[in-house]
Amino acid sequence: MATLADLRSACRLVIKVGSALLVERGAPRADWLATLAAEIAELRQHAEVIVVSSGAIALGAARLRLAKGGRGSLADAQASASVGQVELARLWSDALGLHGITAAQMLVTLGDLEDRRRYLNASATLARLLEAGAVPVVNENDSVATEEIRFGDNDRLAARVAQAAGADAVLLLSDVDGLYDRDPREAGAVLLERVDGVTPEIMAMASGASSSGLGSGGMRAKLQAAQIAERAGIALVIANGTHPSPLTRALDQGIGTLFLPQADASARKAWLGGRLAPAGVLSVDAGCMNALDQGASVLAAGIIEVEGDFARGDLVAVHGPKGERLGQGLVEYTASECRAILGLRQEQQADRLGYAPRAAVIHRDHMVRA
Known part of the structure; x- marks a missing residue:
């Protein structure tokens, strides 16, 4: 893959959706999700699609009326996730169902992808769901995850899921157009269209903060996800998801940052290199x-x-x-x-x-x- 448009030729694609894109002031952005679901339906005419979706904690916190978006404490986050996971699954099921697509909820923990046997089990489940024509909707199981044993962000989770599923590419929908050579709020900041390997110099361009306050990631987490993907021979794209038709904007207009896959390691070495704990x-x-x-x-x-x-x-x-x-x-x-x-x-x-x-x-x- 040399350009963003080449993602349309991917046979298997993982799309990550952040909390701030899916939830606004505790309520789902239903119109935006409907547009994205239509774009996913179009992609599925020639590719298999997996969705990694944040949003459970934000949705659950609003329902439970918990402060700080449900992130005031670990107990609040776990309780919010327990309620929000039900709502999140319903949103995706309804949105994809309008296009005749079956959504399948799949909740994973860090241990499910760190332990080799459980990793292979997750890989087999993803393969069977795709074979059956479903769109797996994956999220970290924050209702049981602890601060010490968790992914902490769905960017790295998306890269690990792509690795387990044997995907060709990962598309991280964010609230920025991609990776800039400096803080994009600074004058003269330049969007990098293509990155051939995440070097220490590239990593130095990243901020660890989540600009929305809803998510737990940031640009540093996205670059760590790119490192996991590139080692497994998987392309990764960071693109702006705040627009009404985010996939069309990114792929057709070429707005985003493409991280090229590097050496395609063996399956076991890629798994080993992607482990996080x-x-x-x-x-x-x-x-x-x-x-x-x-x-x-x-x-x-x-x-x-x-x-x-x-x-x-x-x-x-x-x-x-x-x-x-x-x-x-x-x-x-x-x-x-x-x-x-x-x-x-x-x-x-x-x-x-x-x-x-x-x-x-x-x-x-x-x-x-x-």
């Missing part, structure tokens, strides 16, 4: 960092610090000596074992462990680079 951190020295650049594994001799309390097989992040994030992978030892052997060469490790050491702390086959 490492259980700990291994910091390594400069020599190990250089070896990782050549495709090596993480060895105990190069580890200088261990953070967290993790078990064998858990996901851990790997940082360089200055705290720079190098990647993440599945660790072969517990945290206490890592602390016991850090800095030691393989021939020195058996005395500390009480058994023959493994080949690596994180094998290169079980690691993805940042």
Whole structure:
């Protein structure tokens, strides 16, 4: 895909809708949703569509008359989501039903896409729903999610859903036209039409704030979503959804930012790279960092610090000596074992462990680079 118009050739597309687009002052924007549903119906003439929809907390908070849009506390957010999820499912069912499309509600938690077996189950459910002709409407299950164990925004969720569904592209509908080289409110700010890989320089252009106050994301979350998508070989677009026909405006007029897919990792490596909740951190020295650049594994001799309390097989992040994030992978030892052997060469490790050491702390086959 080289331009936004190429998204019309996608065989499977994930569309993310933010809270501020769907809900205004606690009430659904029914006319706007009707227009979007019509555009989705048009897309479905040649593509399968998955919707990732925010809005449950905002809708539920209005019904329960809770302050701060239901985000005053975790308990308020969970209660609001419980009520709002019913309303959100009805809105999508009614809007898509006018075009003869069946909507299917699918609520997921972070754990559903972090655990490999549950991830494959979610992938199979999405595939079967699409095969049956339904439009899955996915949302994080905020009624049970906690502050510590949650996606926190539906931008990254959309990228993970696209990965699980084997989608060609993700379209994030936002309240801005796309990624600007600086705050778009500043004079001279330039909209970037295409980004070939999310670099530290690109990430520095982002703000973490949600301008509407309803959502939980921001441009930084969208760029993190782009990183997840690009690693899996999936294109991602940020476009303005506030207009009456947002898909037509973005795709036909070419207004938005297209993030090009990068190396198409294996399914398992893409899943591993997209995981969001490492259980700990291994910091390594400069020599190990250089070896990782050549495709090596993480060895105990190069580890200088261990953070967290993790078990064998858990996901851990790997940082360089200055705290720079190098990647993440599945660790072969517990945290206490890592602390016991850090800095030691393989021939020195058996005395500390009480058994023959493994080949690596994180094998290169079980690691993805940042």
